[in-house]
Amino acid sequence: MKILVLNGPNLNLLGIREPEIYGKVSLEEIEKDLTGFAENQGVEIIFYQKNGEGELIDLIHRYYREIDGILINPGAYTHYSIALRDALLAVGKPAVEVHLSNLYKREEFRQHSVTAGACIGYIAGFGVDSYRLGLIALIDYLKRRDNDGASGKA
Incomplete structure (x- = not known):
């Protein structure tokens, strides 16, 4: 998979960009954590x-x-990128959208995602754990889909 x-x-500025909102963990640290978790799976x-x-x-x-799937944090493109939404829909791969902060506790303009509708799920507000939770959900979805397909279930 x-x-x-x-x-x-x-x-790319995580860890230094608005740490009161996004935390102090860098994107490199998130990548290392996800890579290790994924390898174990x-x-x-x-x-x-x-x-x-x-x-x-x-x-x-x-x-x-x-x-097999896409885990995406579109950042600011979440709120207005129809082109990114269309790309996700065009390729037909299951995607999970993740965000570090809870967008619904943020400014009003951040409370709408045009990209989430192209995804099978959406996880936000758990800080860096949003990435791992999103990855777990996507892996589980793909495994269930593959098992259902192998057994002939719809």
């Missing part, structure tokens, strides 16, 4: 952070044939 983990704009992850909307879309296009 292979999962693409995508991180949107400014997430027999799952390979491909991890990227890009500030450009087109770069994130290009990664989805590049990897969709070789991955």
